[in-house]
Amino acid sequence: MKTSPKVNLLLFFFFSLFSSSITAFPHFFPNVSSIPPSFLRNITTSPWNSFNNLSGCHSGQKVPGISKLKNYFHYFGYIGNTTTNFTDDFDDALESAVKNYQLNFNLNVTGELDESTVKQILKPRCGVADIVNGSSTMNTGKAASMTGHTVAHYSFFPGRPRWPSWKQNLTYAFDPRNQLSDDVKRVFANAFSRWSEWTPLTFNESSNYFTADLRIGFYAGDHGDGEEFDGVLGTLAHAFAPPRGLLHLDSDETWIINDALASGSATAMDLESVAVHEIGHLLGLGHSSVEDAIMFPTISSGLRKVELARDDVEGIQELYGTNPDNNGTTGPSFGEREMSGGHRESSVLVQFLFLAVGLAFFVL
Ligand SMILES: [Zn+2]
Numbered sequence: 001m002k003t004s005p006k007v008n009l010l011l012f013f014f015f016s017l018f019s020s021s022i023t024a025f026p027h028f029f030p031n032v033s034s035i036p037p038s039f040l041r042n043i044t045t046s047p048w049n050s051f052n053n054l055s056g057c058h059s060g061q062k063v064p065g066i067s068k069l070k071n072y073f074h075y076f077g078y079i080g081n082t083t084t085n086f087t088d089d090f091d092d093a094l095e096s097a098v099k100n101y102q103l104n105f106n107l108n109v110t111g112e113l114d115e116s117t118v119k120q121i122l123k124p125r126c127g128v129a130d131i132v133n134g135s136s137t138m139n140t141g142k143a144a145s146m147t148g149h150t151v152a153h154y155s156f157f158p159g160r161p162r163w164p165s166w167k168q169n170l171t172y173a174f175d176p177r178n179q180l181s182d183d184v185k186r187v188f189a190n191a192f193s194r195w196s197e198w199t200p201l202t203f204n205e206s207s208n209y210f211t212a213d214l215r216i217g218f219y220a221g222d223h224g225d226g227e228e229f230d231g232v233l234g235t236l237a238h239a240f241a242p243p244r245g246l247l248h249l250d251s252d253e254t255w256i257i258n259d260a261l262a263s264g265s266a267t268a269m270d271l272e273s274v275a276v277h278e279i280g281h282l283l284g285l286g287h288s289s290v291e292d293a294i295m296f297p298t299i300s301s302g303l304r305k306v307e308l309a310r311d312d313v314e315g316i317q318e319l320y321g322t323n324p325d326n327n328g329t330t331g332p333s334f335g336e337r338e339m340s341g342g343h344r345e346s347s348v349l350v351q352f353l354f355l356a357v358g359l360a361f362f363v364l
């Protein structure tokens, strides 16, 4: 039996919509106390918890689990692109990775997996790499000052991409498949306002996901851009530098949307805190070694951190200038910086899928 082209297109549309495993319905809770105990029992621990077993390890040792740690350092740019088939040997490459990591995160540079280093490694964080093609956005990319200390501050992606000056009024839209509530959308509106307050940029929600400058979606696991999410904790989100405009969040996280105090829970993540950080990437900022800065790569569960630090403001104003309506701006005063870091190359599967669905609508 032969089906008509229209039926074929309809089938394709539904296939695209429902067979795709790239979307999942995210878990939102107004506050920590509203998370049902049954839900908490269902969630697993961090994908990085096994690194606890490596505490105290140092160069020359061979310990089961080292290969997984090498994959971690490879993912975030601390071990070069040579291979992903790692051994359990604590070799020179790993020692160098540990040293650079310690430098970036303001830890004692010992090259050993001491307790404070392992503790930092375990913290949930942004999926954007700290070092790309051997050049760092953080402390390791900064020249040491006269005192021998590095000057920690903001950074940009390689080539310093930014939204062009004729495009200061940016639109954003949400992946319609996530069916986000107005409460969740308001969290993002607040997060965008943190950046528009200090710059000439404006952000307005668009109902058209296909044409918006900035596209936001929640996804689980492998979602088609080569940057897999890893379940509860671990990597929380990632975003791409201008002009790609993609902001992805891990739908497996326990997202808190309405708790100004965001009090303790081992796995609850404050959505606005993560959104403000990822919007920084959408606008062209890389990671910062300043711990108070929004662009610091890690965030602890239950922590709410939504106010731009001086470091963030100076970074974004170097790219876009000040907000003409806001006189309370701070001028850039840090002397040295690197234009480096960023995100790995990714496939265009997600965009292709949406193009196909949009085309099916248009033809029908
Ligand atoms: Zn980040």
Ligand SMILES: [Zn+2]
Binding pocket: 223, 225, 227, 238, 248
């Ligand atoms: Zn993604």
